[in-house]
Amino acid sequence: MPRNIFKTLQQKFSDFILEAYTYRDDAIVVVDRNAIYDICKFLRDDSRMKFDLLMDLAGVDYLGRDPRFEVVYTLYSLKNNNRLRIKVPIDERNPQIQTVSTLWKIADWYEREVWDMYGIRFKGHPDLRRILMYDEFKGHPLRKDYPITKRQPLITAEYTNNSTITPTVELSNKAMDEYVSEEDGLKVKHMFLNMGPSHPAMHGVIKIILELDGERVVSADVGIGYLHRSFEKHSESIYYNGVFPYTDRLNYVSPLINNVGYALTVEKLLDIEVTERCKYIRIIMSEISRIADHLTCIGAMAMELGAMTAFIYFMQAREAMYQLIEEVTGARITISYVRVGGVKADLPERYEKRVGEQLKKVRAEIKQVHKLLTRNRIFVDRVQGVGVVSKEDAISFSFTGPLLRASGVDYDVRKQFPYSNYDKIDFEIPIGKNGDVYDRYLIRMEEMEQSCLIIEQAFEKMPKGAIMVDFEGQEIPAEKMADLGKFGQTKNLLHQVAVTDPTLLGSNKPYHDMVYAPDKRVSLPSKEKTYGSIEGLMNHFMLIMDGYGIRPPRGEAYFAVEGANGELGFYIVSDGTDKAHRVRCRPPCFAFVAGFGKMIEGAQVADIVPAFGSINMIAGELDR
Amino acid sequence: MGLRSIFGGDNLVTTKLDQAIGWARKYSLFPYPFVTACCGMEYMAVSSAHYDLDRFGAAFPRFSPRQADMLMCVGTISQKIAPILRRVYDQMCEPKYVVAFGVCTCTGGFYDDYSTVIGIDTIMPVDVYIPGCPPRPETVIQGLMLLQEKIQNQKHEY
Numbered sequence: 009m010p011r012n013i014f015k016t017l018q019q020k021f022s023d024f025i026l027e028a029y030t031y032r033d034d035a036i037v038v039v040d041r042n043a044i045y046d047i048c049k050f051l052r053d054d055s056r057m058k059f060d061l062l063m064d065l066a067g068v069d070y071l072g073r074d075p076r077f078e079v080v081y082t083l084y085s086l087k088n089n090n091r092l093r094i095k096v097p098i099d100e101r102n103p104q105i106q107t108v109s110t111l112w113k114i115a116d117w118y119e120r121e122v123w124d125m126y127g128i129r130f131k132g133h134p135d136l137r138r139i140l141m142y143d144e145f146k147g148h149p150l151r152k153d154y155p156i157t158k159r160q161p162l163i164t165a166e167y168t169n170n171s172t173i174t175p176t177v178e179l180s181n182k183a184m185d186e187y188v189s190e191e192d193g194l195k196v197k198h199m200f201l202n203m204g205p206s207h208p209a210m211h212g213v214i215k216i217i218l219e220l221d222g223e224r225v226v227s228a229d230v231g232i233g234y235l236h237r238s239f240e241k242h243s244e245s246i247y248y249n250g251v252f253p254y255t256d257r258l259n260y261v262s263p264l265i266n267n268v269g270y271a272l273t274v275e276k277l278l279d280i281e282v283t284e285r286c287k288y289i290r291i292i293m294s295e296i297s298r299i300a301d302h303l304t305c306i307g308a309m310a311m312e313l314g315a316m317t318a319f320i321y322f323m324q325a326r327e328a329m330y331q332l333i334e335e336v337t338g339a340r341i342t343i344s345y346v347r348v349g350g351v352k353a354d355l356p357e358r359y360e361k362r363v364g365e366q367l368k369k370v371r372a373e374i375k376q377v378h379k380l381l382t383r384n385r386i387f388v389d390r391v392q393g394v395g396v397v398s399k400e401d402a403i404s405f406s407f408t409g410p411l412l413r414a415s416g417v418d419y420d421v422r423k424q425f426p427y428s429n430y431d432k433i434d435f436e437i438p439i440g441k442n443g444d445v446y447d448r449y450l451i452r453m454e455e456m457e458q459s460c461l462i463i464e465q466a467f468e469k470m471p472k473g474a475i476m477v478d479f480e481g482q483e484i485p486a487e488k489m490a491d492l493g494k495f496g497q498t499k500n501l502l503h504q505v506a507v508t509d510p511t512l513l514g515s516n517k518p519y520h521d522m523v524y525a526p527d528k529r530v531s532l533p534s535k536e537k538t539y540g541s542i543e544g545l546m547n548h549f550m551l552i553m554d555g556y557g558i559r560p561p562r563g564e565a566y567f568a569v570e571g572a573n574g575e576l577g578f579y580i581v582s583d584g585t586d587k588a589h590r591v592r593c594r595p596p597c598f599a600f601v602a603g604f605g606k607m608i609e610g611a612q613v614a615d616i617v618p619a620f621g622s623i624n625m626i627a628g629e630l631d632r
Numbered sequence: 633m634g635l636r637s638i639f640g641g642d643n644l645v646t647t648k649l650d651q652a653i654g655w656a657r658k659y660s661l662f663p664y665p666f667v668t669a670c671c672g673m674e675y676m677a678v679s680s681a682h683y684d685l686d687r688f689g690a691a692f693p694r695f696s697p698r699q700a701d702m703l704m705c706v707g708t709i710s711q712k713i714a715p716i717l718r719r720v721y722d723q724m725c726e727p728k729y730v731v732a733f734g735v736c737t738c739t740g741g742f743y744d745d746y747s748t749v750i751g752i753d754t755i756m757p758v759d760v761y762i763p764g765c766p767p768r769p770e771t772v773i774q775g776l777m778l779l780q781e782k783i784q785n786q787k788h789e790y
C-alpha cells in the first residue's frame with residue numbers, strides 16, 4: 009500500500025519528493041516546502057488517497073543540522089484506513105511554509121502552536137498568534153536552545169508586595185465592550201463577554217470571548233494555554249522511563265491509557281513485543297481508566313446542568329474504580345504503572361474477584377443514572393440538538409473518539425489499528441447520528457458497558473500468572489538479599505526467591521517474567537538476578553546509569569491508542585541516546601476545543617455549558 | 633481594631649470574643665475552588681459523598697470571589713494564569729484564607745520549567761500547604777482541620 013502512494017506521488021510531484029521510505033511500518037515522505045500545499049490538497053482530494061483527517065502537525069528542531077527545522081504532518085485516511093507522514097525540512101534563515109489551514113480547519117490551531125513553540129511562520133495563515141504561551145513571552149520555548157527553566161514571569165515581586173498597584177499586564181479583556189455593526193440596514197449592538205478562565209463551567213483553564221447578539225452567540229474566540237506545563241520539553245530532557253510520571257498528568261482522568269500509549273510508542277521504536285499477560289493487564293487497566301474518565305465527564309456535565317444527584321452517584325462509582333487502580337498501582341491518580349517493555353508489577357491476588365464486585369457496583373450506578381437522565385425531559389431538552397457538529401466538520405476538525413462517533417463516523421483506534429490484543433476481544437463501538445450532546449452522552453454511557461465486557465473477557469483470556477504458579481525455592485526478604493549481594497555473598501541467591509509484594513517494583517522472579525518482556529535492552533532484571541549474578545547486575549547497571557538506559561536506535565515512530573477522548577498519539581524521534589530527541593503528543597481534546605467555537609456559533613449562551621461539558625476538555629492534555 | 637482598643641488590648645473580654653468568632657468562622661468556610669489541573673480530580677473526590685467535606689462546614693463552593701473566604705488553589709499555576717489567580721485573590725473580602733492544594737501550588741513541585749510558577753506563595757500569602765501529588769483526600773481533610781485550628785486560635789478583627 010505505501011508503495012502505491014509513493015509511486016503516485018513521485019509521478020505527480022517528481023521534483024518535490026525528496027525521499028520516500030517506510031520505517032517501522034510507517035509510510036514517510038519527505039517533500040520540498042514549496043509544494044506542501046499542492047501535495048496536501050492532492051492527498052486530501054484524490055479519490056484513491058482520501059487522506060481526509062489531518063491527525064497531527066508538529067515541529068521538530070534539529071539544532072546544528074541544516075536545514076534546522078522540520079514540520080511533520082500525520083495524515084489519516086478513513087477510506088483506506090492508513091496513515092501517512094509528510095516531513096518538510098525548513099531552514100533557519102527563513103522559517104516559512106505555506107499554510108494548510110484552508111484544507112483542514114484544525115490546521116489553524118496546529119499551525120499556531122508550531123509558530124508559538126518553534127517560531128515557524130505559516131504563510132497565508134489567517135491569524136497567526138501565540139496559542140499556548142502569552143503574548144509577552146519572548147522566544148520559542150521548544151527550540152533546543154531555549155533553556156527549560158528560563159521563566160518570564162508576568163507577576164513581579166514588586167506587584168506581590170504591593171497589591172495597590174495595578175498589574176503591569178493588561179489581561180486582554182475586551183469584556184463588556186460594545187460595538188455597533190450594520191446588519192440588513194439595521195444597527196445591531198453586539199456585546200463582548202469574557203467567559204473564563206475563572207469560571208465554574210470552564211474548569212478553570214479556558215477563556216472564551218463571546219460576541220453576543222442578545223442571547224445568541226455570533227462568534228467565539230477560544231483561548232487556551234493556561235495549563236501549559238511543557239510536557240514535551242520535559243520528555244525531551246529525561247530518560248525514557250522517566251517520562252511516565254509526566255504522561256500521567258496529560259489526561260489525568262485516565263492516566264493509564266497515556267502510560268500505555270507512550271510505552272507502546274517506545275516499544276515500536278525498539279521493535280519489541282511484551283508478554284501476553286502484560287498485554288491483557290494493559291487492556292484491563294486501560295478500560296478501568298476509560299470507565300473512570302467517562303464517569304467523570306458525564307457526572308460533571310450533569311452537575312453543570314443542575315443534576316447534582318447524577319454527579320454524586322457517578323463520583324461514588326468512580327471511587328470504586330480508583331480503589332481498583334490503587335490496589336494495583338499504589339496510587340489513585342498519578343500512577344506511573346506501565347514501563348517500556350512491561351508493567352511495573354503484576355496484579356495482586358484475587359484481583360479478578362475484586363474487579364467483578366466493583367464492576368457490579370458501577371453497572372448499578374450506570375443503571376440509576378440512566379433512569380435519572382436518559383429520558384428526563386429537563387435533561388433531554390437541554391442537550392438534544394445542542395452543540396451539533398456535522399460529519400464534515402468533525403472530520404475537518406480531526407475529531408476522534410466519542411465526538412467523531414457521535415457524528416456518525418465509525419473510527420476507533422482499538423478496531424482500526426488494534427494494539428495489545430484488542431483484536432482478540434469481542435466488543436462493539438457505538439455510533440451516533442446527530443452529532444449533538446445527547447448522542448455523545450449516550451455513546452459514553454454505552455462505551456462504559458462495553459468496557460466492562462472487555463475487562464471480563466480479558467480476565468478470561470489472560471494467561472494465568474505467577475499468582476497461580478507454585479514455585480519452589482527458599483524465600484528470603486528482598487532487603488536481606490540486597491545486603492547479601494552487596495557483600496558478595498551471592499552463592500545460591502539465584503535459586504532463591506525474594507519475598508516482595510507482587511505489586512511492588514522489582515517484584516520477584518516468578519511474577520517478573522510474566523509482565524516484563526524478555527528483552528535485556530529495556531527490562532530491569534528481577535531482584536534475584538540483580539543480586540545473584542554478574543549478568544543481572546550488569547544488566548541492571550546498564551539500564552539505570554545516566555547515559556546508558558534504554559536507547560532506541562535512530563529513527564522515529566508514531567503510535568496511537570484510543571484514549572478516553574479519542575486518538576491519543578505519540579510521535580517520538582530518537583537520536584540513539586537515552587533521551588528522546590522529540591516527543592510529541594497528539595492530544596485528542598485539542599481538536600475538540602479548536603472546533604468548539606464553531607460548535608457554539610448561533611447557539612444560546614445557556615447551551616455553551618452542556619456543549620462544553622460534552623467535549624470533556626481535560627486541560628492537562630489540551631495544553632500539555 | 634475598634635473594639636479591641638476600647639476594651640484595652642488583650643483581656644478576658646477580647647480573648648473570649650476572639651474565641652467565639654473563631655469558632656463561628658471555622659465552621660462556615662466558603663471555598664472558592666480555583667481548580668486547574670490533576671489535583672482537581674482529588675478535589676472532586678473530597679467534596680463529593682465519599683469523603684464529604686460538608687462535615688467540616690466547608691463544602692459549599694462559591695464561584696464568586698466576593699462571596700468566598702477560602703481560596704482553594706488546586707492544581708498547577710502557570711505563568712499565564714498567575715495574574716488571574718492574583719486578581720481573584722485581590723477581589724476576595726477580608727477575612728480570607730488561602731489553601732495551597734498539592735505540591736504544584738506549594739513549591740512548583742514536579743514541574744520546574746519556563747511555564748510554571750514556583751509555588752503560589754510567590755504571588756500571594758498562603759495559610760495552609762497541603763503537599764502531595766495529588767494529596768489524598770485524607771490529607772486534604774487534615775489540612776482543612778489545620779486551617780480551622782488556625783482560625784480558632786487567631787486574633788480576629790472586630
Ligand code: SF4
Pocket residue numbers: 257342669670671672706707708733734735736737741742764765766767
Ligand atoms: S500537585 Fe501533582 S497532581 Fe496536583 S496539579 Fe500538580 S502535578 Fe497535578
